[in-house]
């Protein structure tokens with residue numbers, strides 16, 4: 132099945148009982164049992180719910196995994212995956228991971244004894260150097276947020292195999308439409324489904340897909356024990372979002388390519404970060420491991436004041452956190468999504484006050500470029 136067909140026909144389609152072409156929203160907490168302990172596959176909705184199960188089956192198919200899991204948020208998915216580890220274990224992570232991932236590792240899970248080292252995973256040698264006797268996993272985001280750095284997934288998977296580590300990938304920015312980390316050697320894929328998977332800025336949700344039966348059993352145990360599950364309404368909205376994932380990702384990408392080129396030639400723009408530009412340091416790796424470069428662009432206008440001016444003038448870019456929806460969004464990572472990262476660390480990473488992040492929507496590209504043009508020249 133080709134990708135465009137897969138997003139429509141993968142998973143569970145329709146309802147066998149009625150012939151409804153969409154999976155119904157099973158708004159129920161519990162299920163009648165035929166006798167004590169004898170049920171029809173469902174006993175309590177924290178453990179399993181038919182709408183959530185349909186979504187889990189769908190994301191499993193899209194990521195080519197063994198089992199899928201839906202959580203109440205991306206952070207719930209990440210935290211649940213981290214519960215696979217024990218006190219005293221150590222994880223090596225990408226240094227510019229999502230701010231919330233950095234926060235949960237350094238302010239919450241550290242208190243439970245899980246150790247973390249953050250390195251620039253775009254250079255595999257940094258990862259090799261940080262592996263210790265208690266290291267249990269490599270955790271990578273690619274492209275990263277907000278600098279769109281690229282990590283070589285095949286190189287990471289080789290390191291993970293050599294040291295018998297779990298290899299975990301946050302695939303939020305690419306989505307399975309462009310990149311399938313499990314096929315490149317990852318063991319677990321995570322999504323903030325709040326972003327492209329939903330695509331309409333109307334759901335907060337997280338997904339995880341695992342490659343083996345053993346991991347599937349362990350993660351289901353955690354999902355059911357810790358209980359950070361996704362409700363049936365939101366599961367339905369994600370299934371609905373996925374059906375147009377191909378159309379949306381193609382449109383985001385075509386717009387983003389044109390806008391990145393435009394910004395790259397603009398005299399007021401100091402630097403553009405977009406993996407689709409041939410000048411981007413990760414361009415060749417991105418091309419090898421993903422079918423597309425995505426819809427996220429960051430660019431530096433040199434100062435906080437210049438960035439504020441652009442923000443104040445744009446009409447079609449909504450000033451908001453989050454990304455990956457049909458409408459274009461604009462943000463200043465240093466003041467918003469990455470504010471929880473200490474300033475010195477932020478600046479060392481390149482997340483300056485003048486850095487603007489765009490989530491390119493699916494509007495007409497000429498309108499978006501004209502809007503940026505008047506905002507930059509204002």
Ligand SMILES: *Cc1c(COP(=O)(O)O)cnc(C)c1O
Pocket residue numbers: 204205206207229231232272276301303304322323324325326335336337
């Ligand atoms: C938003 C985001 C998260 C967190 O997901 P939530 O749904 O907001 O909890 C994790 N990783 C990445 C890359 C994100 O963009």
